[in-house]
Amino acid sequence: MSGGAQGKAAQTEAGTKKRGKLPLIAAVLVLLLAGGGAGAWYAGLLPGFGGNHDTHEAADAVAKAAAKPPVFIEIPDIIANLNSTARRQTFIKVRARLEVADEAQGKIVQAAMPRLLDLFGGYLRETRPEELRGSAGTQRLREEIVTRANLAVAPARISDVLFVELVMQ
Incomplete structure (x- = not known):
């Protein structure tokens, strides 16, 4: 080739x-x-x-x-002793506001406030102090309060809990 x-x-x-x-x-x-x-x-x-x-x-x-602003409902101060195995009792003081969509839902939440206070106090008495430490504990507390509050005020809906004061002693 x-x-x-x-x-x-x-x-x-x-x-x-x-x-x-x-x-x-x-x-x-x-x-x-x-x-x-x-x-x-x-x-x-x-x-x-x-x-x-x-x-x-x-x-x-x-x-x-989004055009109409949410309504905030003040929760009276809650003071409860936490579930502690230590000799000294641990107390928590919570002051918070519940966020709802409008005035009508705000009235429903106000009417159910005694039930909400009972639910929140019962939950706090069963909570251990180490469960509330840090931002993760605060977030868990917020989620539990929203879940329990939505069950108590069934026709209304609580969208968030804003902590004004959260003191553990």
Whole structure:
């Protein structure tokens, strides 16, 4: 074989290798674009596809709800002894406010205040001092109070508890 024939054979072989990779690269690109498009649709970033009308209505409802400020209900001071195995008793003093959506729910919460005070006091008497230490303990206390309060004021809904004073002695 001559040098020219070997060069053409080498070029043909190299061209075949490049053409063999081209469909693979194209397929990977198509899959990446399809995956990105599906993710954007699922996340709701493509407004024209999939009928996102529900999310727009929900966003409008949230905007209307945010327009009126929440109502804060003052809880009288709660002083309770904690569940302690030490010789000396540990006491806690809690002063807090409950956050509700509107005045109507605020009236329901005010009417249920004796029940709320009983629930909170009972929960605090069963709590150990080490459970309330640190920010994680305060967060747990907040979650428990919200959960118990929502059970006590069933038609109304308490969205948060704001601690004004939390003293352990």
